[in-house]
Amino acid sequence: MRVLVVGAGGREHALCASIGASPRLGVLHAAPGNPGIAELATCHPVRVDDVEGQVALAASLRADLVVIGPEAPLVLGLADALRQAGIAAFGPSAAAARLEGSKAFAKEIMAAAGVPTARSHVATTMAEARAALAALGGQVVVKADGLAAGKGVIVCDDAAEAEAAALEMLVGASLGEAGARLVIEERLTGPEVSLLALCDGRTVVPLPAAQDFKRIGDGDAGPNTGGMGAYSPVPAIDAVAAREIAETVHEPVLRELERRGARFVGCLYAGLMLTAAGPRVLEFNARFGDPETQAVLPRLADDLLERLDDAARGQLEQRALNAHPGAAVTVVLASRGYPATSESGVPIEGIAAARARGADVYHAGTALRDGRLVTAGGRVLAVTARGASIAEARANAYAAADEI
Secondary structure: OEEEEEEOOHHHHHHHHHHHOOOOOOEEEEEEOOOOHHHOOEEOOOOOOOHHHHHHHHHHOOOOEEEEOOHHHHHOOHHHHHHHOOOOEEOOOHHHHHHHHOHHHHHHHHHHHOOOEOOEEEEOOHHHHHHHHHHHOOOEEEEEOOOOOOOOEEEOOOHHHHHHHHHHHHOOOOOHHHHOOEEEEEOOOOOEEEEEEEEEOOOEEEOOOEEEEEEEEOOOEEEEEEEEEEEEOEOOEOHHHHHHHHHHHHHHHHHHHHHOOOOOEEEEEEEEEEEOOEEEEEEEEOOOOOOHHHHHHHHEOOOHHHHHHHHHOOOOOOOOOOEOOOEEEEEEEEOOOOOOOOOEEEEOOOHHHHHHOOOEEEEOOEEEEOOEEEEEOOEEEEEEEEEOOHHHHHHHHHHHHOOO
16 A cells, blocks of 8 residues: 555554554655654655645655644645545545634534533633633633644633633634634533544444653643653553443534534544543544653554555444553653744754664654754654553653653
């Protein structure tokens, strides 16, 4: 098979590594890719949001399958354009990707599908925001409705903090159009879990559950970011529990979307809170998570490319994915100053030494300058290691990260 992976981050590097292990693969391409992906695939300088350029590239490569990594091209309709050109795509249509592109839309779908989630209100003015706070109390989560690169969710301890967050987004326009409409919801408590599932529009096959950590510092300290690490499996969510969640969350959402003419083909990521009353959906993503993908895919024992291709063609069997025993832990290495600022152009050394310890090192924010690998983003690398237990995998991941 000739496969094109769209994207340039650690998630896409992990996808390329798993796809590259498939006996079905003939040639692997990526656009735009990164220096790490370039070790596995032929990279092409086409931006992820250049829909026409990506379709033209896929056609010129005679791609049998295009796997779309990031959310932006999905919301822009890349999967639609590929299918219209007769090219198989793993990724939802723009209509189905609204699950991630609009949190208010996701809430509407969940309500119609009977999926358990937090109580919420939509606000486009400060008057509506204050009314929502009065109805829900002070401890809420203020969310930008649109895509905000992981920066549009503020967890608030009291009403004053919540009002300030709403004011910053609605009046201060801190997130631009993404924050022009807010979803204000009750703050749930419990452990968070990410359950990703492969979908062909009707059939759902969950991947092993993962938990990610969003705060910048060790010990779960500091500001929230797009994700600083992850581990899999999650002890509370075994294969039986994952199947039950898929039946109460993923499958009803797929049925409701299909009822509206928006069939979901791709990876449906449910961010869940395991509350005392049972799992509640915090958010949906319309693609593989980052950095959960970097922790989950190294555990898979099955041929990922086969299942992606089956999903893209509407032929996904409801057959559980097999995972290697033990656990995987991913640690993200970020630039100094991240998430407020980030250095670039800093030389990177020691990746070979980290890999010599058995770890996978996925590139996210890297570049080649004068033949030397340097930093080129906030989250730079993801180091994943496996072990017989989560504790062992974690120790192995930190030991490998210390080499870099």
